[in-house]
Amino acid sequence: MITVLGAGAFGTSLAISLARTGQPVTLWARQSAEAMQAARENTRRLPGAQLPDSATVIGALSDIPADGPILLAVPMQQLRRFLAENSTTLAKRTLIAACKGLDLSTHLGPVETIRTILPEAQPALLTGPSFAADIAHGLPTALTLACDDPALGKALQEALTTPNLRIYRTSDTTGAELGGALKNVIAIACGACIGEGMGDSARAALMTRGFAEMQRLALRRGALPETLTGLSGFGDLALTCTSELSRNYRFGLALGRQEAFDSSITVEGVATANAVVAWAKELEIDMPICSAVAALSSGTYSVTEALQALLSRPLKEE
Known part of the structure; x- marks a missing residue:
């Protein structure tokens, strides 16, 4: 079970690619979750890309599955506040940031932001050359999974690899963040x-x-x-x-x-x-x-x- 928090174009595309494997995927949308679940499409951010049957769109963060990795597809400048506001739900989870940038106030990247706000969480980063539409439409894409825990990194690499999404791994979270x-x-x-x-x-x-x-x-x-x-x-x-x-x-x-x-x-x-x-x-x-x-x-x-x-x-x- 994989959860994606954030139903922008990139979050939706990841949910689509992962759900195409048949595994259950939960996609949390801040707005219009019911409409997206009914239409099976993110008509605003990613029109024309259908959500597979194994993807479920929810609107309440409290309804996310209790286990499995969580992809954080929220903008970098909102990440710190998002983590703080939902610390009870996310505190001890495996959190994979799917955003790029440096926090304007702290100058920290996504992995360091997770470590600072939720020290009990297991942080990782998914990054690399990719456009949401390519991923959603099944075009071949290669990404980097950065995690300083080698065993966790390997498990996440296997969990996030799909027929069109090839994942490489590194333990260098600093380099992946800054790149x-x-x-x-x-x-x-x-x-x-x-x-x-x-x-x-x-x-x-x-x-x-x-x-x-x-x-x-x-x-x-x-x-x-x-x-x-x-x-x-x-x-x-x-x-x-x-x-x-x-x-x-x-x-x-x-x-x-x-x-x-x-x-x-x-x-x-x-x-x-x-x-x-x-x-x-x-x-x-x-x-x-x-x-x-x-x-x-x-x-x-x-x-x-x-x-x-x-x-x-x-x-x-x-």
Whole structure:
């Protein structure tokens, strides 16, 4: 029995993929649970993808199964409050975060947030290059399961693998957290670059130098180099910086084109950029692209001004 908390596009897609194996899956929806259960479809977030018969949608958190792993498909900036508000229900459970980013107040990633709020829980993280629609429609996708308990990590890897969802595992939760968080910031920069009409060569440069920034911060925090070059780092960066299915990339496109962006859409890279700027200052780490994205997102810089600031930096070895 697997439970998914959060019926956004990604949570729904995970529930669909897992339920296709025939195992019972419970999907908790904050709103419209009865309508989704009746329609067998998340018409708002993931239209056209049918929920298998073994998936059950519920609206009361108190009704979740008493055992089995729980996937937390809630936005990163809401995770800390969600855990605190539901601590009695979640305190001693196996909790797999299915969100990316850094908490703007604490600068912690999802695994560390779980450890801080619910120290008796068993935390893990599911991350990597993936779009909800691909998973929901059965397209092949590979993800990383990060868990510092090897035995639990192996059990979760087996439980979450489906015919279209291949799970790799690592014990490096720090690297997996930071790879999934920082790539969103670089995706905003790449979207702004293309939106402004700077071209693919400029985007390639931003991706490459952005990846160097990701490594710089993650390795300083104790991450393993191979984690950053894997699915949760470079793999996720490559996908997010090149596709308009990425919310962060689309947000960057809107910035570059000077267009309005739907404020109801979660763009984790904005909060992460601000958290990274503060964190990098404390650690005395140079993060120019992340700093430029924070300034762009707040309106302090235009895309042209941000590019000029990056190009005017002192020349250096790669």
